[in-house]
Amino acid sequence: MQDKHKDGGMGNGEVVISVRGLYKSFEDIPVLEGVDLDVYNSENVVVLGRSGSGKSVLIKIIAGLLKPDAGVVKVMGEQVDKLKKKELRQLRLKIGFLFQGSALYDSMTVKENIEFSMVRHFKNMAASEVSKAIAEILDSLGLEHTENKMPSELSGGQKKRVGIARTLILHPEIMLYDEPTGGLDPVTSVEINELINEVQKKYNTTSIIITHDLTCAKTTGDRVLMLHDGKFIRQGSFEEVFDSNDERVKSFYDYNFIQ
């Protein structure tokens, strides 16, 4: 396993995702309390935090799936919560989202899952071209011979891969990963981590990876941010974040485990 470079990220300097003063609560329970974040072009940003700390809420607000209570979220210069339905749909074509449980459509085969968004956006594409593109992306992700399988017939790792294939087929510029290694065994987790890095290199994507898996954070993150009680309390390279006497950071981290 190879760790990412330790320069603390910043990509090539162009801000792709900008979050300022973000607040969100559910039924009076505050989840995000003044989050600020800049994600630069082509970098992998990892957001670490305990379960229920609001990590998933953050990327769902970035993707326009949830509305913020207050604050400004800009993706590629566009303020997400101010966009009209059609504009938001156009923006989402540039965003790939891997959901925690993969969220594959239960009633469709692997091929139909990937085809679903393709046929709606590449309307002039011939059926043979669609099939060819699907076969290619499945092959490139090690999913040969799964085209006609139902999601229930796939392993956890395969589901994650199909989830990634489903987003990559639309050539996104931004990838949002919600617990990409959640529920996977250590070997499959390593494969998914490598895949995240491959996607970044091959497609030059800007990514936010939500996780509480330190191996995933160390392997995939150019920059790591730690979310606690609705705010970022540390950020920098993996080593910088955990080189701290802060009890909140230390309690999260069993350094010896991943050394």
Added chain:
Amino acid sequence: MEPISKQPAKYVISKNVDSFFSEIYAIIKFIGLFFKEVFTPPYEPREVIKQCYEIGYRSLALISLTGFITGLVFTKQSRPSLSEFGATSWLPSLVGIAIIRALAPLITALICAGKVGSNIGAELGSMRVSEQIEAMEMSAADPFKFLVVSRVVATTIMVPLLVMYMGLIGLLGSYVNVHVNEQTSFTVFFHDALVKISFLDYTASVIKAIVYGFTIGIVGCYKGFNATKGTEGVGRAANVSVVISMFLIFIEEIIIVQIINWIRYAG
């Protein structure tokens, strides 16, 4: 940058009263969105056809069985009362009026509320809690159009067809009983059964069936599409879909019957 203000939650009356009115508003908005989306391209004809098959064809066995037994039993139970007056020859027209005017639409709607409504509620609820609906949004597709519009259109088309089918099967069940007891021929039975049915009766049944079909679809979709709280929420969405659909069907039945009677006797 906009000023940051963290607003504490405030209620106009109380949490429960506010949420009740919010729910009413949300339902009205949901129905409004359906009517907006149903006439706006792009359309999802393949999904509508698939749902018609799921809702219609897969309900045929249950509708056939229920319809046949209803016709048979209703005839059998009505016979003693009519025979006291020597009026068993009126059985076909009695059964015809009862089935076409009331039993076929109502029983079909109740069966569909149980079978189809719960299925839609559970299916969409499970898609919501497993983030499949959000995944559709992220695919830049329109889950409302794909999931809700197609299902509501399918129930609105298929329930009237199932009502007509049940009417026919119900009369067939009745015919079996009449034929066994009175040796009435098939042609005579159906002539007697349908002779008293007016155009208004057929129209009213079809209108009722369209309203019931729409109700079953929209309630199931609303509850499923807005399901929360994990697997418990899926079960609740299915259950509440059936209860609310049945409740609304009875209310609609009363209202439509009143209107039809008013038209019938005013004319």
